[in-house]
Amino acid sequence: MKKYTLGIDVGGTNIKLGLVSSVGKVVSRTCLDTSSFKSNKNKFIQGIALAADELMEETKINRKDILGVGVGLPGLVDPVKGVVNFLPNISGWKNIPFKKLLQDELKIPTVIDNDVNLVTLGEWQFGAGKGYKNFVCITLGTGVGSGLVLNNDLYRGEGNVAGELGHIPINEKGPKCSCGGWGCFESYVGNQYLIEKGSKIFKNKNIQLEDVFNLANHDNVRAVQFWDEVATHTGNVLVGIINLLNPRLIIIGGGVSNSYKYLGATINKIVKQRAMKIPASMVKIVKAKLGDDAGLIGAHVLVKERSR
Numbered sequence: 001m002k003k004y005t006l007g008i009d010v011g012g013t014n015i016k017l018g019l020v021s022s023v024g025k026v027v028s029r030t031c032l033d034t035s036s037f038k039s040n041k042n043k044f045i046q047g048i049a050l051a052a053d054e055l056m057e058e059t060k061i062n063r064k065d066i067l068g069v070g071v072g073l074p075g076l077v078d079p080v081k082g083v084v085n086f087l088p089n090i091s092g093w094k095n096i097p098f099k100k101l102l103q104d105e106l107k108i109p110t111v112i113d114n115d116v117n118l119v120t121l122g123e124w125q126f127g128a129g130k131g132y133k134n135f136v137c138i139t140l141g142t143g144v145g146s147g148l149v150l151n152n153d154l155y156r157g158e159g160n161v162a163g164e165l166g167h168i169p170i171n172e173k174g175p176k177c178s179c180g181g182w183g184c185f186e187s188y189v190g191n192q193y194l195i196e197k198g199s200k201i202f203k204n205k206n207i208q209l210e211d212v213f214n215l216a217n218h219d220n221v222r223a224v225q226f227w228d229e230v231a232t233h234t235g236n237v238l239v240g241i242i243n244l245l246n247p248r249l250i251i252i253g254g255g256v257s258n259s260y261k262y263l264g265a266t267i268n269k270i271v272k273q274r275a276m277k278i279p280a281s282m283v284k285i286v287k288a289k290l291g292d293d294a295g296l297i298g299a300h301v302l303v304k305e306r307s308r
């Protein structure tokens, strides 16, 4: 029996690869820097294939032990055709037959999907969403996205591109966004924006979000306010989700969710103040459980589903 799946989680900053066991545990992993490939698609595919080979060699897991490869990509992906339509945070990626290219290189059956859909599948089967029929999983990171589980099924939309929560406009004017629109939620809480904002406030060009967590941990008033503003934008968007979809659960994941400690109280306060009473009384807001592995574990869930 084929015991493992190979999960690949492509992010705006790095590409994670992991061999996942049949019980959804990442048994071995490696990581590549996205910026070293993004301008050259062939190099990108070959880089992933090489890293996958090294990972298998290291762990003495052969191709014949691998059921399939699941890849999460940050943007609009057609999982049926296996085509990457558009990645807002990785320029130059338009209408690429990614599934075929990678499958030809790896010689293992491959499936692709939107990265947040995979995080959602992972959290649904093995994490915070276990047992829920109606929930929304949002990720706050370089990109901001969501996966929607409605009536016990992953909702994909008519063209398989539903869930682009980061590109809900929250301001009629607002800054121009990488998606082509303006005033998008992601332009207010995406990592890039937050780092720029943090470097201005704290007058430090090299500031990282972790530094702003640490400052808030030491009760720095401006750092606490910084996270409160992130929570306020997020809370307002969640009010919209709650009123629109009446979910039982909202899971918050992605890198920024590490600061959930500073976000949770404000988000819940806004939901209580602004959302309609009935849907607000039914919803629970929690932090994601699978952390950085969610995408890899979700890739495993997708491969299993497709190979049934």
Ligand SMILES: [Zn+2]
Pocket: 166, 167, 168, 177, 178, 179, 180, 181, 182, 184, 186
């Ligand atoms: Zn946008």
